[in-house]
Amino acid sequence: MNSGPERDTDDPLIGRLLDGRYRIGDRIARGGMAGVYEAVDVRLDRTVAVKVMHPGLGDDGDFAERFVREAKHAARLSHPNVVAVYDQGEERGTVFLVMEYVPGHTLRDVIRQQAPMPPLKALSLIEPVLAALAAAHQAGLIHRDIKPENVLIPDAPGGVPKVADFGLAKAISADTQHTATGGVLIGTVSYLAPELVVDGRADTRADVYAAGVVLFELLTGKKPHEGESPIQVAYKHVHEDVPPPSSIVTSTEPELRIPAYLDALVARATARDREHRAADARVLLHQVRRVRQALADGVLDDPELVADLAPPAVTAQQEAQFHEDTTPDPLGSQRPAAATTTAVAAAVAADPARAHVEATTTFDRS
Missing domain, CATH: 1.10.510.10 (Transferase(Phosphotransferase) domain 1)
Known part of the structure; x- marks a missing residue:
């Protein structure tokens, strides 16, 4: 797991406007299944965290379906001690989850x-x-x-x-x-x-x-x-x-x-x-x-x-x-x-x- 914001000039996601709404910035965390990026919700003008499944994993229908289903479960929670889930989507094989950004x-x-x-x-x-x-x-x-x-x-x-x-x-x-x-x-x-x-x-x-x-x-x-x-x-x-x-x-x-x-x-x-x-x-x-x-x-x-x-x-x-x-x-x-x-x-x-x-x-x- 890498730590802290990092600039990877070879990362095609950085700078991309995902789903026409989320401008992807620096990666702030990385794991075996997904990466998390700081991003800007251009529609609401707020900073968010976007978790993006690694390329190829979104092609697994069962895995993607489970990702979506469990994101919906998480979105049911509204509590001051829980990182809020705002949105979930998919764009050209890129499956993502939008969450509250906590610096x-x-x-x-x-x-x-x-x-x-x-x-x-x-x-x-x-x-x-x-x-x-x-x-x-x-x-x-x-x-x-x-x-x-x-x-x-x-x-x-x-x-x-x-x-x-x-x-x-x-x-x-x-x-x-x-x-x-x-x-x-x-x-x-x-x-x-x-x-x-x-x-x-x-x-x-x-x-x-x-x-x-x-x-x-x-x-x-x-x-x-x-x-x-x-x-x-x-x-x-x-x-x-x-x-x-x-x-x-x-x-x-x-x-x-x-x-x-x-x-x-x-x-x-x-x-x-x-x-x-x-x-x-x-x-x-x-x-x-x-x-x-x-x-x-x-x-x-x-x-x-x-x-x-x-x-x-x-x-x-x-x-x-x-x-x-x-x-x-x-x-x-x-x-x-x-x-x-x-x-x-x-x-x-x-x-x-x-x-x-x-x-x-x-x-x-x-």
């Missing part, structure tokens, strides 16, 4: 510069993300790719964080939604819920898991699971609990101290068994506000709050049931079962250093 930086920049950060600061940053997800879940949508790169922080004073890239958003049906399409696992490996790795199914609790991982990263400055390859990272999400943030942050500074009830909050949000997580972002948002209030009141020890937030204890039998889709390696280690391997196979081609599957463009301006 600024991403939550990834904040993590690099400020994490580990005081718990109150971390909660103040995750709360607008959860507010956006709560609105989406209320509207029957799941985001499916929550990560710091998809949270935009406006440069303008008083600007509110906004969640971007609802282009992957999926309408919630009676069944949970498959997120693996054509062998490509949609999402980012570092934030994938275990069930996405195992069978490629997502519901609101997958967004809860990803938000919990982001909170862990804000508190610690580290990702909970790392490895030499994306598959290793994905597999750890299935087999290893997210560690308590307090086990990572050992600072004696009072403002950085992580109370047991905040560890419990992270554990609940990132429980490997989705039945043990908050049902959706609305519930997690309520839990975050309870914890934030306790911190603001100076409460550092609250056993009752810990008991309320901590996920249920997992028995050995439940753990065995949870891992029934894995097979033992002849050398004594564990490896994914065939279904799991298929789901994450696309990760092998991803950049191991970034450890993510590029399924769409994100606003990485870091």
Whole structure:
């Protein structure tokens, strides 16, 4: 993913008047499926962001149809913490999506510069993300790719964080939604819920898991699971609990101290068994506000709050049931079962250093 506006004199889109309305300017982000450009809506005389599918992808009728359908889902959302979707169209094979332009930086920049950060600061940053997800879940949508790169922080004073890239958003049906399409696992490996790795199914609790991982990263400055390859990272999400943030942050500074009830909050949000997580972002948002209030009141020890937030204890039998889709390696280690391997196979081609599957463009301006 490239970052920041860039001038590419060989890019035929730059300077083009798309659909007779959008004058394309510098590219501000790039991904495996699309690029995002700063543009001017000449009809309304306003700056917008235009996401354009890479050449050739628009020729895939199924993919283009899905792009249009999911753009319509995203356009249903109207919330101050969600990047607005204005328009969608196609011109001579160029499929595009027009969105609100948010000049600024991403939550990834904040993590690099400020994490580990005081718990109150971390909660103040995750709360607008959860507010956006709560609105989406209320509207029957799941985001499916929550990560710091998809949270935009406006440069303008008083600007509110906004969640971007609802282009992957999926309408919630009676069944949970498959997120693996054509062998490509949609999402980012570092934030994938275990069930996405195992069978490629997502519901609101997958967004809860990803938000919990982001909170862990804000508190610690580290990702909970790392490895030499994306598959290793994905597999750890299935087999290893997210560690308590307090086990990572050992600072004696009072403002950085992580109370047991905040560890419990992270554990609940990132429980490997989705039945043990908050049902959706609305519930997690309520839990975050309870914890934030306790911190603001100076409460550092609250056993009752810990008991309320901590996920249920997992028995050995439940753990065995949870891992029934894995097979033992002849050398004594564990490896994914065939279904799991298929789901994450696309990760092998991803950049191991970034450890993510590029399924769409994100606003990485870091």
